[in-house]
Amino acid sequence: MAKKKKNKDGVKIEFLSKLxxxxxxxxxxxxxxxxxxxxxxILVLEEALTPQEKTQLIEKSMEECDEDFPGIEFSGxxxxxxxxxxxxxxxxxxxxxxxxxxxxxxxxxxxVEEDKDAISMxxxxx
Amino acid sequence: MLERLKKLLSGLFGNKDxxxxxxxxxxxxxxxxxxxxxxxxxxxxxxGSASEVPHETRAVQKKEKVDLKSDxxxxxxxxxxxxxxxxxxxxxxxxxxxxxxxxxxxxxxxATKGVVExxxxxxxxxxVLVVFDSTDDPYTQVNVTILGNLEAKDIPIILVANKTDxxxxxxxxxxxxxxxxxxxxxxxxxxxNMDDLYRKIVENV
Numbered sequence: 001m002a003k004k005k006k007n008k009d010g011v012k013i014e015f016l017s018k019l020x021x022x023x024x025x026x027x028x029x030x031x032x033x034x035x036x037x038x039x040x041x042i043l044v045l046e047e048a049l050t051p052q053e054k055t056q057l058i059e060k061s062m063e064e065c066d067e068d069f070p071g072i073e074f075s076g077x078x079x080x081x082x083x084x085x086x087x088x089x090x091x092x093x094x095x096x097x098x099x100x101x102x103x104x105x106x107x108x109x110x111x112v113e114e115d116k117d118a119i120s121m122x123x124x125x126x
Numbered sequence: 127m128l129e130r131l132k133k134l135l136s137g138l139f140g141n142k143d144x145x146x147x148x149x150x151x152x153x154x155x156x157x158x159x160x161x162x163x164x165x166x167x168x169x170x171x172x173x174g175s176a177s178e179v180p181h182e183t184r185a186v187q188k189k190e191k192v193d194l195k196s197d198x199x200x201x202x203x204x205x206x207x208x209x210x211x212x213x214x215x216x217x218x219x220x221x222x223x224x225x226x227x228x229x230x231x232x233x234x235x236x237a238t239k240g241v242v243e244x245x246x247x248x249x250x251x252x253x254v255l256v257v258f259d260s261t262d263d264p265y266t267q268v269n270v271t272i273l274g275n276l277e278a279k280d281i282p283i284i285l286v287a288n289k290t291d292x293x294x295x296x297x298x299x300x301x302x303x304x305x306x307x308x309x310x311x312x313x314x315x316x317x318x319n320m321d322d323l324y325r326k327i328v329e330n331v
Contacts, residue, residue: 051274058213058271059245062238067231071214071238074267078274106214115265 011042011108011123018046026053030060037072037105038064042123048078048099057103073109075119076101144191145203145331148251150244152268153180153210155259156288158187160314161207165189167320173207179223181237183209186247196324201331208247209240211268248275253282253331255323260287260295260311264303273304284326287311291318 014036021029029045036043049057054074061072077099102112102119111122149157158176165173174187187207194201215237220230254276258264276283285304287297291313301309310326312319 051271051278054267054271055245055248055275058211058268059242061213062215062241062245065215065234065238067217067234070216070218071212073213076267078270106216112267113263114267 010125011040011104013042013044015044016046021045021047026056030056033057033103034060034064037061037103037108038069040105040108042102042104042108045076045101045103047101048076048097049101050097069105069107071106072103073106073112073121074101074103075112075114075121077117077119145201145252146206146250147203147327147331148206148208148247148254149257150208150254150272151210151257152259152262152266153212154178155210155257155262156314157210157257158183158207160255160257160286160288160312161187161189161205163314163317163320164194165192165205168192168194173205179225180219181210181212181215181233181240183207184233184236184240185209186240186243194324194327196321196328199328201328203331206247206251208244209237211241211244211272212237213268215241248272248279251281253284253327255284255286255327256307257286257288258300260289260297260300261292264300269304273307282308282330284308284310284323284330286323288314291316 024032033043057072057074065071102121104123108124109121110124113120149161151157156176158174161174162172162176165171169189169192171189173189174183176182186209189205192203192205194203215234217227217230217234220233221227225233256269256272256276258269273283285300285307287295287300287309289295290297290311297311308326308330310319310323312323314320
């Protein structure tokens, strides 16, 4: 695959609302994330991923890894469900996924430092 | 629920004599050195070659029938040394370690396949040692993801803070980051505190 040209003006950051993400199946979200990060954008999702979904994200990025795409960096907050949200999730079949996910190509997101309640990252501009 | 049912049925009808103990963690935390120590101690043979170059283990290494004994108890297991789980594999990192560019690209491809293989094994292991480098920040998405996955599958976990022989080691930071799990601190290289690890394996696996 030919290497995509970086945006000369800087790094594009896309914010995706919970409302927009709720409409998508996880496989579609995964494709959307991979397309975004391979375009060297940083995506901020208003939604947390479950550990199984994060594992699928790692697996997918490894499968698509090549000389031009070395993989991803991601970080986020996973808000724990309270009992009302758990019951609601069971009834509706849609688990509540409060939280946040930031993901980008490791070419762009050089370093991510995180704690349970704080995240910092450095984005490469060239 | 399905995972628990599968494990129960496997326990009733399958061969559960050999426990599959997976050694997981990010690259360069000393997983192979630890696997070699355990294997050497209980079978007299090492399992694989360890290196400072990341992703030295690029395919799952297995050692069958390792009979681990501690405090008068014994468990028989298949020991599985997993490739390090990572979100990125850049061939330039191998080049920086003095490896020829073509060889680095081949290694890089093998390493990505190794990560996928290690992830697929998460569904097959019975218990896991998650190995940390005590000199690194433990709160990373790779560690959080591995632990969250194992917890969701009800797989027994022991956190192993390795490389405690190094001056900058801070094993307590690992315990503080993930206080809910069984924990031990060792130096696999210097064979320090291995008895405590063996005790925790026979007690918890």
